[in-house]
Amino acid sequence: MAKELIRLTDCRMAFDNEVVLNNINLYINDKEFLTLLGPSGCGKTTMLRIIGGFLKPVSGDVFFDGVRINDVPPHKRAVNTIFQKYALFTHLNVFDNIAFGLRLQRNNGNKLDKFEIHNRVMEMLEVVSLKGFEKRDVTLLSGGQQQRVAIARALVNKPKVLLLDEPLGALDMRLRKDMQNELKSIQQATGITFIYVTHDQEEALAMSDTVVVMEGGVIQQIGTPEDIYNEPKNAFVADFIGESNIVDGIMHSDGVVEIFGRKFKCLDKGFDPMEPVDVVIRPEDVDIVPPKSGKLKGTVTGITFRGVLYDIIVDFHGFKWLIQTTDLCPVGTKIGIKIDPDGIHIMKKGAFSGMYGDYSSYSAEYDEISDAEHEQDQEDEEENEFVSS
Amino acid sequence: MKPKYFSIPYIVWMGIFVVAPIFFVVVYAFTTADGYPTLQNFAAMSRFTPVFIRSFLLAFISTVICILIGYPVAYILSREGKRVQRLMIMLIVLPMWMNFLLRTYAWMSILENTGLLNRFLAFLGLPALNIINTPTAVVIGMVYNFLPFMILPVYSVIVKIDRSLFEAAQDLGANNFSVFRKVVFPMSLPGVLSGIMMVFVPAVSTFVITQLLGGGMVMMLGDLIEMQFLGTAYNPQLGSAIALVMMFIVIVFMYFVNRFGQSDEKAVGA
Numbered sequence: 216m217a218k219e220l221i222r223l224t225d226c227r228m229a230f231d232n233e234v235v236l237n238n239i240n241l242y243i244n245d246k247e248f249l250t251l252l253g254p255s256g257c258g259k260t261t262m263l264r265i266i267g268g269f270l271k272p273v274s275g276d277v278f279f280d281g282v283r284i285n286d287v288p289p290h291k292r293a294v295n296t297i298f299q300k301y302a303l304f305t306h307l308n309v310f311d312n313i314a315f316g317l318r319l320q321r322n323n324g325n326k327l328d329k330f331e332i333h334n335r336v337m338e339m340l341e342v343v344s345l346k347g348f349e350k351r352d353v354t355l356l357s358g359g360q361q362q363r364v365a366i367a368r369a370l371v372n373k374p375k376v377l378l379l380d381e382p383l384g385a386l387d388m389r390l391r392k393d394m395q396n397e398l399k400s401i402q403q404a405t406g407i408t409f410i411y412v413t414h415d416q417e418e419a420l421a422m423s424d425t426v427v428v429m430e431g432g433v434i435q436q437i438g439t440p441e442d443i444y445n446e447p448k449n450a451f452v453a454d455f456i457g458e459s460n461i462v463d464g465i466m467h468s469d470g471v472v473e474i475f476g477r478k479f480k481c482l483d484k485g486f487d488p489m490e491p492v493d494v495v496i497r498p499e500d501v502d503i504v505p506p507k508s509g510k511l512k513g514t515v516t517g518i519t520f521r522g523v524l525y526d527i528i529v530d531f532h533g534f535k536w537l538i539q540t541t542d543l544c545p546v547g548t549k550i551g552i553k554i555d556p557d558g559i560h561i562m563k564k565g566a567f568s569g570m571y572g573d574y575s576s577y578s579a580e581y582d583e584i585s586d587a588e589h590e591q592d593q594e595d596e597e598e599n600e601f602v603s604s
Numbered sequence: 605m606k607p608k609y610f611s612i613p614y615i616v617w618m619g620i621f622v623v624a625p626i627f628f629v630v631v632y633a634f635t636t637a638d639g640y641p642t643l644q645n646f647a648a649m650s651r652f653t654p655v656f657i658r659s660f661l662l663a664f665i666s667t668v669i670c671i672l673i674g675y676p677v678a679y680i681l682s683r684e685g686k687r688v689q690r691l692m693i694m695l696i697v698l699p700m701w702m703n704f705l706l707r708t709y710a711w712m713s714i715l716e717n718t719g720l721l722n723r724f725l726a727f728l729g730l731p732a733l734n735i736i737n738t739p740t741a742v743v744i745g746m747v748y749n750f751l752p753f754m755i756l757p758v759y760s761v762i763v764k765i766d767r768s769l770f771e772a773a774q775d776l777g778a779n780n781f782s783v784f785r786k787v788v789f790p791m792s793l794p795g796v797l798s799g800i801m802m803v804f805v806p807a808v809s810t811f812v813i814t815q816l817l818g819g820g821m822v823m824m825l826g827d828l829i830e831m832q833f834l835g836t837a838y839n840p841q842l843g844s845a846i847a848l849v850m851m852f853i854v855i856v857f858m859y860f861v862n863r864f865g866q867s868d869e870k871a872v873g874a
Contacts, residue, residue, distance in 0.1 A: 269771055289774040290782075302772035306790045315786070316776035372776065 217244035220376065220408055221266060226275035228261050228432075235261050236432045239275065243410060243425075245375075248402050250411045252419040253429035254455070259412045260299075262429075263378050266410060268292045280375075290319075295369035296378040300385070301361050303353045309364055310336055310349035316372040339367040342401065359390045370401070376408040383418065395422055416456045420444060428452050449562060453495045454571030460536045461572020464494035464561070472561060475532050477510050479554060483561035493562040495572070498526070498539040500558030509551015515544045528574055535574040632844035645845035652828060652846065659825040660853070662739055663807035666746040667754075670803045671796065673747070674754030678795070679788070681755075682762040693759070696752050708745055708816045715741050715817065737819035745813040753802035761795030762788065800861055805854055825850050 221243040228236035236258045243249050251259035264270040265277060268289035277284050284292065295316070304312050317332045340346050343363035348356070353364060362382060369377055379398075383391045399422050402409045413419055419426050420440040428435045428443060428451075436448045447453035450461050465473045466486040472479050474494055486492060506512045516535065517528035524539045529550065544550060636642045681692050699707060714720045715736045722732040735741045765788065773783045811826025818824075825846065832843025 267775060269774075288779075289771070290777045290779050294775075296772070296775045298768050298772055300766075300768060302766065302768040304769060304772070304787060304791075306787075315773070315778075319777040319782060319786075368776070 217247065219243070220245040220247075220280060221410075222276075222278040223262075223265070223272075224276045224278070226262075226265065226272040226277070228258070228265065228270065228272050234432055236265075236272070239434060241427065241434065241437070243376075243408060246406045246408055247424050248399070248409045248411065248422060249425045249427065250413060250419040250423040251427050251429060252413055252416060252455075253435075254414055257429040258432040259414075259429050260380055261432075263296075263380055263410060263412050266376070267294055267296050267378050293375045294378060295372055295374040295376075297365050297369050297380065297382045299380045299382070301365040303361055303364055303368070305354050307353070308349070309340075309345065309351045309353055309356075312353055312364055313339055313367045313371050315368060320372070335371055336367075339371040342370070343367045358385055359394070362386065362394065366398070366401070370405065370407070373405075374407060376410060377402075379409060379411045381412055381414070383413075383415075391418070398422065420456070428455065430455070446560065447495060447562065449565045450493050450495075450567040450569075450571045453493075453560070453562065454567075458498045458537055458539075459572050460496045460498065460574065462494050462496070462534060462536075463569075464492050466490045466492050466561060470556070472559065475511060475534075479510065479559055480556040481559040481561060482556050483559075486561065486563075491564055493564060493568050493572075495560040495562060496536070496554060496558060497560075498537045499524075500554060501536070501538045501540075502553045502555070503538065503540050503542060503544065504551045504553050506549045506551040508553075510553055512549060512551050515546050515548045515550060518544065518546055537574045629844045629847055632841050633848045634845075635841060637839075637841060645841050646849070648842055649845060649849065655823055655825060655828050656850075656853075658739070658822070659808050659850075662743055662746070662822075662824065663804050663810075666743050666750065666807045667800055667804045669743065669747045670751050670754040671799065674751055674799065675758055675792075675796065678755050678759035678762055679784075679792075681759055689763075693756075696755055700752055704749065705812065705816075707749065708813055711741075711745050711748060712736065712816055715744065736817065737821045739818070739822050741817040742814050742822050742824070745817040746807050746810060749813065750803040750807060753806075754799040757798040757802065758792060758795040762792050765791050797862060801858060804857070808850065808854060 219242050223239050223241045226236055226239035227234070239262065251262055253259050261270060265272055268284070268287060268291075271285060279287075279292070279294075304315065307315070313336045314332050317327050317335060320327050336349070337346075340349060343366055345360065345363050345367065348360070353361060356364065362385075365382070382398075383394050386394060395418060398409070398411075411419075411422065420443075423440055425437065426440055426443045427437050430451050436443055436452045438446070443452065443456050447456060447459075453459040453461055462474055466483075466489065467473055467478065468488060469484040469486075470481055472481050472483075472492065472494060511531050513529040513531040513536070515527050516530050519526040521539075524541050525543065527538050527540060527544055529536050529538055529552070538552070633645055634641055634643070636644065677696075681689055684692070712719070716722070717732065717734060717736060719736070721735070725732055735744070769787055769791075770783050773787045778786060808824075809826045809829070810824060811830050814820075814822050814824045814827055820827075829843045829846050829850075831837045832839045832846065
């Protein structure tokens, strides 16, 4: 078993009586890549700041390697942070930024040797592909380069844990993908535990060993990316991770669920007979067939070309589904659908039931998703926004 | 109208009120009363060397005291809550709304031999201090009058430093003192430099403070120049020469201060 490195027990955090974290229990293993995933305001950054030492939980304990560290200030924690906006020292050049932590280190009261500092900084510049940049002014670097300096500045101290607060948020799509791969390989090469905060579910799925989905200051689900995607615990998780059609169903018996009056085979077990449930159907798990041979029949009411596939909206008995397909189905086409048993996922009814997974207002929903991705730019542009009716 | 025409009024203004006066000062400095070119005015200045030294020394002392008082005030202020900051800035600026002469007269009545300060000392049973009409009184007056011009630029630079930089420094192992030494201080130097500029330059050429608090015993360059233009020693040519030399020394001084500031900024942490 992997060694446990950090543990949060019953952590609770509030600002001015507004609870931002509640009942947080989490352990993080050594050498793990763990992602805190959730929408803005879900408490994920607060949790990171508690681990970094910038905030103290109102109640509950934080342990590092078995030692309670609630009262240990940030500069005494074996943890380094990559801040959202990099927080590079603008009065220092690239070399001095990266050397900042090393110059503060004391070995039995002695400063580190100048040669050692030089060698370690140079080594790190190579890791982040910034060789030859050491004399540059950090304010003159591009976003991606500044990001690399921030990574180098943290990693050069060889922390046990690296905290990353939406580090790729300000980069464009291409660069993001490249940096995702790079961060992942740095993590694997160094064996440093990464705690990564993001609202981008794709990023979380692609990079993490463990994903912690958060909403409303509460952990909704902890699991591997596959678990989270395939076996979401509630409607919030199902909706937040990828696209999901979430419909009401009735569990007839183990392996049989009724949706829209039709019985479907599924793999889920252990529900009461005739128990009302939430049924999650991923858009890519739906097969389009001729209307006659389909289990359900519906009409295409919308289509969007997404490159590899089409997103189509299909109306079944007034409830609209999102289906992804490579076939072209023009608006107005009547289609039938089939769903394999492993494409159906059953969830117990819960607090989030009925709030997510309906594509009746499809276009609006997509706007929301893209809003979340460009949150930072959005703040300035909010006034320019308009909704066409 | 093309945008560049907007600058014309300013150029005209600068020409009339900045360039032309300097031009006349230069012309006066290099001519005799009859209008013949000469260097005599500069040669005649050597007897005022003690005044030059005193002026620059007192201005230097005042500037240093302003930094020693003003920097901590600005730093502490920047760490307070928004409301406290606004209130304190008000209080710092408030005296400047009162007439300069009035403020200086007030200091006269504090520092006089029978003034408030000595009466207070007597009340405590301490010996009286003779401050009025000494360089000390002039320095006190200058520090009092120019302190806001040190606090405000330093403060406005420090409050603009991104808080996340302090956190980044702490995160990298800096305790509070190191955060100050390696981040806050080097990043606030531009504010200190403009503070020095705004205190030192008027301090060198100050004149009313010296007359009221120095009682005419502490003559500085400002008094000297004033005497040449308005006083009994009427000699505008000599006054212009003195003003020109003073300006030259100030420019050289500021150049080195700026150079020092820039190189220091880069060298911190090395």
